Amino acid sequence: MKLVIAIVNSDDAGVVARSLSKSGFSSTRLATTGGFLMAKNVTMLVGVDEEKVNDVIEIIKQHSHSRSQLISATSGVAREFPTGMPVEVRVGGATIFVVDVEQFQRI
Numbered sequence: 001m002k003l004v005i006a007i008v009n010s011d012d013a014g015v016v017a018r019s020l021s022k023s024g025f026s027s028t029r030l031a032t033t034g035g036f037l038m039a040k041n042v043t044m045l046v047g048v049d050e051e052k053v054n055d056v057i058e059i060i061k062q063h064s065h066s067r068s069q070l071i072s073a074t075s076g077v078a079r080e081f082p083t084g085m086p087v088e089v090r091v092g093g094a095t096i097f098v099v100d101v102e103q104f105q106r107i
Helices: 009-023 048-063
Strands: 002-009 028-033 038-046 066-072 088-092 095-099
Touching: 002 009, 002 048, 009 028, 009 038, 009 048, 038 048, 048 095
Parallel strands: none
Antiparallel strands: 002 038, 002 095, 028 038, 066 088
8 A cells, every 4th residue: 555645736636636536536635835935735645555556646647737926036035036026936736755554444
């Protein structure tokens, strides 16, 4: 058994969860905040048999989109730009970890 941990932009989380559910995968959603821009994310946990890991990853890929966002250069992440000049950054998408599950019990 594997545990797929996916950190997904909150704008995409609902569609990802519904798509996983339609494909027969249960998931647990945790509200999280990213370090970069303090963006709202959702961390999704999906327990799955090893042979289904790629199916889960593909669903997450299909429904997690990166997008452009303008930030102020005074925000601290873009200090090398002149003050007040907006900077375009790419946010969103998904970060996925797959870890071995040593033991699993449904109680």
